[in-house]
Amino acid sequence: MGSSLSVPLALIAALGVAATPLLPPRAAPHNACAPFPTPPATTAVANDNRDRAGTLQDGVLTLRLVAQPVAWRPDGASGCALSVHAFAEEGKPTTVPGPLIRVSAGTEVRVMVRNALPAALWLRGLQDRAVGGTLDSAEVLPGASREFHFVASTPGAWYYWAGAVDAGLPTSDANGQLVGGMVVDSANPGRPARDDRILVLTRWNPTGAPGNKGFQLNAFNGRSWPNTERLTYTVNDSVRWQVINATNTTHEMHLHGFFFRLDRKGFAIDSTVTARSGRGSMRVTAVLRPGEWLWMTWSPDRPGNWLYHCHLLTHMSGAQRLDRMTETSAAAGERDHRTDASGTHADHDMGGLVMALDVRPAPGSTAHAAPAARARELDLYANRRPSTFGSRPGYAFILQDGTTPPAPDSIRIPGSPLILTKGEPVRIAVHNRLTIPISVHWHGIELDSYFDGVGGFSGAGARIAPMIAPNDSFIVRFTPPRAGTYMYHIHGERGAELASGLYAPLVVADSAAPFDPRKEHFFAFADGGPGEDNPIFINGSASPDTLELTAGTPYRFRLIYISSDDVYVTTLRGPSGLPLARSFGLDGFETPNIPLAPVQYPTGPGHTRDIAVTFDSPGDYALVAQRTTGGQTTSVPIRVR
Numbered sequence: 042m043g044s045s046l047s048v049p050l051a052l053i054a055a056l057g058v059a060a061t062p063l064l065p066p067r068a069a070p071h072n073a074c075a076p077f078p079t080p081p082a083t084t085a086v087a088n089d090n091r092d093r094a095g096t097l098q099d100g101v102l103t104l105r106l107v108a109q110p111v112a113w114r115p116d117g118a119s120g121c122a123l124s125v126h127a128f129a130e131e132g133k134p135t136t137v138p139g140p141l142i143r144v145s146a147g148t149e150v151r152v153m154v155r156n157a158l159p160a161a162l163w164l165r166g167l168q169d170r171a172v173g174g175t176l177d178s179a180e181v182l183p184g185a186s187r188e189f190h191f192v193a194s195t196p197g198a199w200y201y202w203a204g205a206v207d208a209g210l211p212t213s214d215a216n217g218q219l220v221g222g223m224v225v226d227s228a229n230p231g232r233p234a235r236d237d238r239i240l241v242l243t244r245w246n247p248t249g250a251p252g253n254k255g256f257q258l259n260a261f262n263g264r265s266w267p268n269t270e271r272l273t274y275t276v277n278d279s280v281r282w283q284v285i286n287a288t289n290t291t292h293e294m295h296l297h298g299f300f301f302r303l304d305r306k307g308f309a310i311d312s313t314v315t316a317r318s319g320r321g322s323m324r325v326t327a328v329l330r331p332g333e334w335l336w337m338t339w340s341p342d343r344p345g346n347w348l349y350h351c352h353l354l355t356h357m358s359g360a361q362r363l364d365r366m367t368e369t370s371a372a373a374g375e376r377d378h379r380t381d382a383s384g385t386h387a388d389h390d391m392g393g394l395v396m397a398l399d400v401r402p403a404p405g406s407t408a409h410a411a412p413a414a415r416a417r418e419l420d421l422y423a424n425r426r427p428s429t430f431g432s433r434p435g436y437a438f439i440l441q442d443g444t445t446p447p448a449p450d451s452i453r454i455p456g457s458p459l460i461l462t463k464g465e466p467v468r469i470a471v472h473n474r475l476t477i478p479i480s481v482h483w484h485g486i487e488l489d490s491y492f493d494g495v496g497g498f499s500g501a502g503a504r505i506a507p508m509i510a511p512n513d514s515f516i517v518r519f520t521p522p523r524a525g526t527y528m529y530h531i532h533g534e535r536g537a538e539l540a541s542g543l544y545a546p547l548v549v550a551d552s553a554a555p556f557d558p559r560k561e562h563f564f565a566f567a568d569g570g571p572g573e574d575n576p577i578f579i580n581g582s583a584s585p586d587t588l589e590l591t592a593g594t595p596y597r598f599r600l601i602y603i604s605s606d607d608v609y610v611t612t613l614r615g616p617s618g619l620p621l622a623r624s625f626g627l628d629g630f631e632t633p634n635i636p637l638a639p640v641q642y643p644t645g646p647g648h649t650r651d652i653a654v655t656f657d658s659p660g661d662y663a664l665v666a667q668r669t670t671g672g673q674t675t676s677v678p679i680r681v682r
């Protein structure tokens with residue numbers, strides 16, 4: 042018997058899984074795993090979804106699956122183990138997520154499923170997903186087997202799953218890892234497979250977890266940050282990902298530094314496919330609702346370290362690491378407010394649904410020279426004002442106006458809008474006046490990795506951006522290449538800095554169409570302060586002032602969504618129903634020829650939206666935000682004269 046490390050590594054090697062963690066796997070501190078029940082002796086292997094399960098012969102895929110108990114270690118061999126149920130291909134190690142069924146459209150699939158668990162299982166998803174079809178379920182009794190037989194006709198990134206009850210989605214209890222990808226490729230895919238990857242999201246969210254309220258663990262292909270796989274690309278690679286949300290909650294998946302094209306979306310749970318290939322909308326963030334999957338393509342044109350992560354804080358914060366399960370919320374808050382700069386954002390503050398991308402320079406390329414053009418110089422201060430939210434401080438990014446820095450306790454929420462010009466270099470000195478190290482992300486801006494704002498990670502090779510220590514500053518340089526609406530915000534956090542104000546609009550205007558404050562208005566949708574059960578803030582207030590506008594004037598509304606975790610439905614209401622407007626830009630990427638439609642959309646954090654609206658007639662209008670998880674609303678009254 043080898044050491045506890047050697048067995049899983051041998052299994053990984055046997056499967057040809059070359060998962061490269063960003064950082065050495067972090068050994069769990071002594072006793073950190075104590076709250077978890079003793080796991081089964083067998084450890085699941087993280088499935089990177091590069092190997093197809095089963096045997097393909099004469100156009101028929103044959104696969105034998107078994108559902109059984111297993112220890113799942115989302116942080117690798119030295120991390121804590123969760124006792125879960127998962128699938129194995131008979132005779133092979135159990136994997137999380139389950140074995141990948143991957144076939145070309147038209148392939149006949151025969152899957153035998155054996156239930157080695159002590160309770161009955163309901164199986165779903167092992168069937169064809171022809172558009173318009175409905176999903177069946179089938180019960181497999183303990184010790185019994187059942188065969189599923191179908192022809193996979195419809196391309197998509199589906200999944201199969203099992204649970205104790207005949208439910209519509211995977212659960213997030215011990216059965217939450219009883220899911221596996223089922224990818225059906227076009228019969229004639231016409232693209233190289235090298236950069237094609239499948240990312241399956243799963244979740245563990247027990248009820249009654251001790252201490253750390255709201256604790257949950259979310260994983261990419263069976264691994265959780267900082268032990269997720271590091272994906273490696275070369276500049277100009279053509280990258281395609283099929284991202285499958287096999288969790289029972291919504292995620293807002295954000296790519297740093299690059300736009301991606303959303304090619305196709307669908308629901309694993311009801312056979313719907315939404316083809317978008319005609320327009321291929323461009324995004325930096327895409328929502329994945331429960332049971333939803335997407336195809337996305339992108340091409341890195343700049344080297345460096347980048348992230349792909351969920352923008353919901355509870356799915357990407359360090360608080361969801363398994364070795365912090367024992368911490369109470371109060372202890373976590375205490376730790377989060379410590380003042381030392383030793384732990385960086387990357388290795389300390391993030392957890393869960395975060396994936397590192399390592400983009401290497403193209404062969405033969407050399408580092409390009411610093412831009413010759415003279416940069417516009419700005420000084421930006423991260424300020425703090427005590428007792429802003431009851432006894433808790435408020436924060437803001439404040440731009441220096443003139444030659445004198447702003448007072449350290451001057452704040453406005455959201456922070457100062459940055460109005461930049463497309464193609465014009467800017468140099469921003471970020472001064473940290475807080476008591477904690479910070480890291481500032483320029484969300485949606487295509488810039489050099491070093492300035493992307495993930496302290497301890499952004500950059501390349503030995504040149505890694507530091508955290509900005511208290512009383513220190515950091516110079517950010519970029520030349521925005523695209524006009525649109527963006528934002529800047531603290532990246533991740535240690536306490537509740539985002540909810541307490543550390544975000545602001547960032548506009549890139551075209552020099553041919555300069556920003557016009559009379560006709561362009563920001564609406565920043567965010568949390569109304571730290572803690573729970575706060576109102577929705579629109580532009581820093583739960584009861585915003587009335588906006589006075591004029592009928593017949595074309596306006597541009599720039600909407601910015603930066604709550605910690607909430608999705609808001611935004612509605613523009615008028616005296617006689619819902620006025621029509623043109624939503625012509627999402628995430629800063631403008632799309633031409635969008636028809637007029639009512640303004641009414643659910644939007645999660647990490648998005649921006651541009652709306653063109655002309656009010657035909659005077660009256661009282663309102664832009665209303667409503668939380669999807671509750672009835673609470675905040676409105677901006679708009680009086681049109």
Ligand SMILES: [Cu+2]
Nearest residue numbers: 292351353356
């Ligand atoms: Cu998420």
